[in-house]
Each structure stands twice: as C-alpha cells, then as structure tokens.
Amino acid sequence: MVxxxxxxxxxxxxxxxxxxxxxxSGRYLDDRSTVEQSEGTLSIALDNGGLRDAVAAFDSAPQGWHPLMMFRAFLNPLSETDVRYVPRPAQEIPAADAPA
Incomplete structure (x- = not known):
C-alpha cells in the first residue's frame, strides 16, 4: 500500500x-489474501514472476544495471475485491486533512 x-x-x-x-494503516485479514487498508491509500500489486526474474538478473550480475532488472507493478482499482478500504481513525487524520 502507498x-x-x-x-x-x-x-x-x-x-x-x-x-x-x-x-x-493496513493488514492482511485472516484469509491471508484480502487486505484491509485505510481510505486514502493506494493498493499496489507486483508482478511476482517479473520480480523473480529481475532478482535473478540482479543475482547474476549485481555490479551493473541491466534492463532485465525491471519488473511491473500496478495499482489495484477501487473495485478490487481483495482490498477493503476502511475509514482512518480520527486521531490518524493529518491536521491538513481534518474536517473544519
């Protein structure tokens, strides 16, 4: 989450x-696949296969950068069923965002 x-x-x-x-704030729920996170955050998903390949490219030549070290990530839309957004507790709302 961001x-x-x-x-x-x-x-x-x-x-x-x-x-x-x-x-x-956020956490995994008991099912270990659903995330509960604060409203006003973004849910990030990583391409696990691409990450695995990027780590392998790094491990094979860690002293220099290579295009294979790149991998995809994406933002989950608000409609993603594995992400539940919950209100931020009042004490966690930054003063600039607090209602007047």
Missing part, C-alpha cells in the same frame, strides 16, 4: 502496520 499523505510504501502483514506519518 500512503498518499507521506508516500511511504508499506508491506502488508497479518498484524496492522502504519506508514511513516501515521495517516495510513
């Missing part, structure tokens, strides 16, 4: 995790 307030990228785990600024 916090749109501070830009921090957070790896989801079963235990709740927060971004650097505290405005966003």
């Amino acid at each position: 916090c749109r307030s501070c830009g921090d990228v957070i790896l989801m785990r079963p235990e709740p995790r927060s971004c650097w600024c505290g405005a966003s």
Whole structure:
C-alpha cells in the first residue's frame, strides 16, 4: 500500500502496520489474501514472476544495471475485491486533512 499523505510504501502483514506519518494503516485479514487498508491509500500489486526474474538478473550480475532488472507493478482499482478500504481513525487524520 502507498500512503498518499507521506508516500511511504508499506508491506502488508497479518498484524496492522502504519506508514511513516501515521495517516495510513493496513493488514492482511485472516484469509491471508484480502487486505484491509485505510481510505486514502493506494493498493499496489507486483508482478511476482517479473520480480523473480529481475532478482535473478540482479543475482547474476549485481555490479551493473541491466534492463532485465525491471519488473511491473500496478495499482489495484477501487473495485478490487481483495482490498477493503476502511475509514482512518480520527486521531490518524493529518491536521491538513481534518474536517473544519
């Protein structure tokens, strides 16, 4: 997930995790495939096969960059069924975003 307030990228785990600024949080639910994350965040998905190939390219020649070290990532749309957005708790809303 990406916090749109501070830009921090957070790896989801079963235990709740927060971004650097505290405005966003998320976690895997018990099914280990559905993510619950704060509204106002972006859900990122990585192309696992492409990542695996990029790591292999890095491992074969770690001293220099190669185009094979690139891999795809994409943003999940709000309609993605494996991502559930929940309201941010009031104490986590940055002052600039708080309602007047």
